[in-house]
Amino acid sequence: MTDFTSSSPTGQRFERAVSIMARLRAPGGCPWDREQTFDSIKPYTLEETYEVLEAIDNRDWKELTGELGDLLLQVLFYSQMANEQGMFSIDEVLDRLSSKLVDRHPHVFADVKAETSSDVLRNWEALKAEEKKKRLQAGGAKQGERPENQHSVLAGVSAAIPALLEAYKLSSRAAHVGFDWPNLDGLFEKLEEETEELQEQLEKLPTAGLQSKNEGIAGAGRLQIPEELRGKLEEEVGDLFFVLVNIARYLSLDPESALRKTNRKFKRRFQWIEEQLSAAGREPQQASMESIVIRKCHELDEMRACVALQKEVWNFSDAELVPLRLFVVAEKIGGQIIGAFQGDEMIGFALAVPGARGGHAYLHSQMLAVRKEYRNAGLGRSIKLFQRDDALARNFELMEWTFDPLEIKNAYLNIEKLGAIARRYAVNQYGITSSPLQGGLPTDRLVAEWWLKSKRVLRLLCNGSRPTFEPVKEITVPAEIYEWKASPEGRLRAQELQDRNREEFLKAFSDRLALLGYECDQKGNGKFLLGRWLENWEYAAIGEK
Template structure:
């Protein structure tokens, strides 16, 4: 059994240190500090409080993550050996202290962690800036800013700027949401008497400051309404906000009239336009069409949000959870051999999630070829399938014979039924051949269009039109086109 007492050291000198914490530090033979680069260490020396810092790890390790992991490993080892140790961190242990978070999440049940609170760097910065965070404020560690969503309508406080390299990364991230000339405040040595200073500079100058260190924080005032509207196009949230405005009281009459039903056709159209851009291998067109498709998804989510059903962020959260749930070989401990095994597991998990629904639960609105293929795959999963491709060929011959018979002697309804049976059998053949029937038919259609366009072009060169040309002549040009296309 071992114990780690994590003591907050406050933002400045020993005057910020709680009395109880001071007594514990005086009683202990040694104190372990995340860093000795803190104003209080001068007081520790005067008070003869022995300490050992982990600053050497900042020199040895390549990343902050490696530094923090190494510190935690050393602390756990020392706690096991010494039974009880004290670990001092700047400010409050629960504010922007990754090592404390890692200690609390440690799975070693033999080590307990006790937290001794203190004034954090935040209180000192609030006092320096003379701001009340309850009026609205986003607080983030500079090292975690890159992956964070930012709401420019709220003030932003970034703590632990550390150095100019991090300042450069922070600047580049902020420029995605703020104008380069937006005036920011850089707070140095908050809470330290005689050293506290605030620089007001435009955002683009942030990484040009030379005295950035571990006691530097950054305050970014909120954008006014004018700037916010100009900045709407810089993020996904901006797109969501644009839709909200278009559907709002002062929005667009057409957008406000749309419903899930009225938008269906546009969703289908945009999907096919994306597919067309992919088939044409046109990257710029694909980028544009993906944007149009994304708009439809956000549009539908906005309509649902207005009805009190769900919003776009719930949509995103649900698909995130589904992807994690259906990829246990990535986010869990399951082992798979190849992509086919992934597909099998995916369908098993999907069936378990929808165990109350019918087995052949395939959307009726899918294109007929795609729906047929999906139904056949599902039936094959439970063994309802031909043992080999010979049975498929025989079935096609059988259905072709029945279609010929229906055409000769049957009713129109019989002909429709038998043609459907034949098409269904051909889709089954494509499945055995591992060919996408939709893709195969689409290629043939495109090929036919290109060849017919060739015939039309050749006729035009001769001053003719298709409607006034004999079938023999068009067949001749068609054969010619087959050699070229």
């Protein structure tokens, strides 16, 4: 065998490694190496990959040299076995790699421009999609890929990789075509929603069912983040995963299996959406959250859609629906009918009517509705901000609306995300309604005041946080309120809570306190924070109804 020195060219070194691998597999070579097959080598490939990652994590660069060699050995091993069976050789592997690198970097080897890494990634995805299209046209679908899913955005994500990595790849693929949350707030709201649903199911178990029996399974972006912060964020995200894994372990569930099933469910649902869009001649990119259009409504059919959507959202009886005529009148007299549309379908709306208070004109927003599948993605807030822009363009300074002081999510949106305040409390404003959301309780309402030009609102919209203040009083709403309202047994407790909070709000407002903040703990318990509002925005006496 030819001797090699430290000055030998890289190509010669590579050829030496290839020839050694061939010798080991040849007659008279290594018995163990000669016995191996594609399937028997697979576990070692995965093991060597993880050892490379471990060396990188440990910053053990000397060890990394050896681990990368072990990983390269896997490539040589597979290529040699394939060559022996007449399938392909290491030369074809290298040729395909070189061609792919050149083809997918047209900004380096051709005339395509890509000034940022984001541009490169977009080009990369487009090129991969074009390659897949050509492969399919040539009848070269990957083995195991179902024909009806070959055109899916999710095609090519292996189901054999670890579930966490698969979840990342699936969600990343979907995000590339616009199926993503617009911001981190939406993700945290989704986490809160899923946590609440899990807690609801756990409440159905007897207390003894939650006692540990030591039977759990053992062990088991796009943002540019500064390096000094990345480590801490990575640690916190790791802690979050660890908590979820421990929940699964405590419930004797396999977290890997649970996530793999969710991956399958996501894949089925997303590909169903793709099929529906394809039947309508549309692409996934045309149906992302970014394609939602928010605009003013003027047509009668649009107003009919508003009436239908309010019934869907609140399950009102026909007698309690805001009728079509009121929508028509509101549009004629300078009110607002703001619709959110996904294509031709209305998925949310807001209705506001003009009013006068203390000699000043203002807008009263009567209702805001968002279809269930579009909630917790910021759409409600986007509709409200559209209302604000339209109101300011017509010289309104104040918008008002009412909200149920027992509805925790509404309070958070109104006070913390929009910057509204409240200084008035309306007792049983709409009478007893048939809506299951009300639970048969009086329709008490807080009156939200949204002073569109106030420093409070401007700061929140610019900086993402409301001004700080010194709380003088706190009024609490336990997370169990939804359960109490939903059951005849708990309704008395809900009524007692409503009565207590009503008296506290009325007393606080008579003392000229204002509702300025809202907090919610990890268990879902809400807390209204009242204090002195120092800005001088007021159209009428606080006690005015």
